Amino acid sequence: MTDYLDRRAAPPWCTSFTIDGEEITGAGAALDVVGPATEETLCALPTASVSQVDGAVAAARRAFDDGRWSGLSGARRGKLLHAFADRIESLHDTLAAGVVCEVGSPVSLATTLHTDVALRVLRTYADLAAQDRTVDLGADGAPVPSRSIVAHRPMGVAAVITAYNIPLLILARAMGAALAAGCTTVVLPSPKAPLTSLIVARAAAEAGLPDGVVNIVVGGHEAGERLGTHPGVDKVAFTGSLGVGRRIMAQAVPRLTGLSLELGGKSPSLVMPGFDATEAAYEIHARYLRNGGQGCAAPARILVPRDYYDEFAELSRVALARIRTGDPWDPETIVGPMISREHRDGVRATVEAAVAGGATLVAEGPDPGRDTGWFVRPALVGGVAPEARIAQDEIFGPVGVVLPYNGIDDAVRLANGTAFGLSAHVYCRDKEDGVALAARLRAGTVAVNGGGAFRPDAPFGGFKASGFGREYGEWGVREFLEVQHVQWPAG
Structure with missing residues (x-):
């Protein structure tokens, strides 16, 4: 070094x-x-x-x-x-x-x-x-x-x-x-x-x-x-x-x-019925929070069965409490700063506007506690309609949205229900179910149960916008x- x-x-x-x-x-x-x-x-x-x-x-x-x-x-x-x-x-x-x-x-x-x-x-x-x-x-x-x-x-x-x-x-x-x-x-x-x-x-x-x-x-x-x-x-x-x-x-x-x-994209993480996210919740959130959420394939729309919503919300509060935001030189840091003051202000304004419109802050990460640097406190937002701006637009910041669904057909509709189609994540008890579901998702890359290591020989790109x-x-x-x-x- x-x-x-x-x-x-x-x-x-x-x-x-x-x-x-x-x-x-x-x-x-x-x-x-x-x-x-x-x-x-x-x-x-x-x-x-x-x-x-x-x-x-x-x-x-x-x-x-x-x-x-x-x-x-x-x-x-x-x-x-x-x-x-x-x-x-x-x-x-x-x-x-x-x-x-x-x-x-x-x-x-x-x-x-x-x-x-x-x-x-x-x-x-x-x-x-x-x-x-x-x-x-x-x-x-x-x-x-x-x-x-x-x-x-x-x-x-x-x-x-x-x-x-x-x-x-x-x-x-x-x-x-x-x-x-x-x-x-x-x-x-x-x-x-x-x-x-x-x-x-x-x-x-x-x-x-x-x-x-x-x-x-x-x-x-x-x-x-x-x-x-x-x-x-x-x-x-x-x-x-x-x-x-x-x-x-x-x-x-x-x-x-x-x-x-x-x-870019507005990629979904689809938690299939029957999947217990207790062990996976941290990884589900860390995937879109890494690099400060400034990732085109960040899976920041989390879709969960309606009867699992409250339990997943509690798991999310525990998971986000473990997400460290702050000094990028710290090996334990997951979320660094936004690239500019203007971008930071825009990300914050998007969350504030959603809350003012009736959304709820389901979970937040710890405050970075820094006087300098363009940091945004990680947040998971709920209580929004699928067509809300925060659920449709690429925010490019450490912000997730959780949406409940009613049955797998509704989940697929929500997963495909944006202008983008870059990537998708599927979490399921049986990997064969996730692989089969991939055929219904309009996304250039589909990762089942976390996928695997990066492959430089595999194609990357998107559908639609x-x-x-x-x-x-x-x-x-x-x-x-x-x-x-x-x-x-x-x-």
Whole structure:
């Protein structure tokens, strides 16, 4: 463990962009990156000008068109991606400390989900880069004898626009897939948490990836607008809010730019009739409270049989009393701060509005007891209609809603009764019942009785307003490939 984790200190920040293999200072206005747990400015980061965004796209275009990346064999790309992963692994504690400081994610999660899992994802893509996906269709005899293959070609320049909540993992799952496919990239991290991503971009150059293959710029709305509409971009991979996703989709229409969108969710935890949640209650709540509830797949709508509601409420009061909120450097902390003061105030206002409208606070976690930092006390809200805003909108904070249901058909209706469809959790006495129920749930991922460990080879993505496209594993790579039919006369 490095001194950064030992001393609870920020690592030395990288404040330059990487464009065409060179470190460049932003020519735009300075952005103050603020630590959400301390409210202290971590650094003043000059942002990119529109011309620098253009330069990053031009560099990626050259690196794709001249074949320095797209022309390499899959095996060679895979070897370079493993070298990239090796370099990131050597920076593991530096990156974990960076995540604690700029995101406020608890250190127990920063060292695992944010860094360990991101590394697993990148290494999985490195292995997949070497895979030959060519399909031989064989011979066709009528009316002219011919033979065909189906090849898979990289799409070109990929713009990767990431969210603040799990920046390294989101970067690895989108950029890693693009690189494995043979695309070159321009990365635009969230301006709320850009610093660890800048370290990763520098690591790509240090690992020996050719100039122009990984380019990164930081900016706000103007930079995002330019990247999303740039004629040199062939594919946009975006993770973030539904509202921004809609704007990116509209921007893509004139040029029919390729898109994959991961736009969040309002995921259910469905407790089936007969399931005793005594042992599982803590985990049911911890799943949506981790990372401060700032997770797109957070299962924050809890559905329980009506005759089990009171008992589950009592179990929830006990469970939330064990949830520690506060110092993200404390290994026992589950809930860290919100990313900004505005977001904290918005989460609090949502709960206050629900209570003012007749909702009840079924359970609360301990008060964090801190004068600084943008913290929200965890809360479980009940007594609301399924169509209430707090039960429908993605809050992105440590707030759950418990809804009673009458029979399994009603439970399925409630589970599917939002605009989103990213994930779902099912808790049941008999796992076969949960697996069977998954077929009725409109969700891209269904976990039965907690599911299992993270799988970098399994697809992730959503139905409905949660977006389209899939990430991780072979599914992730194919998002950045075009299918090409090649045919020639036989004989």
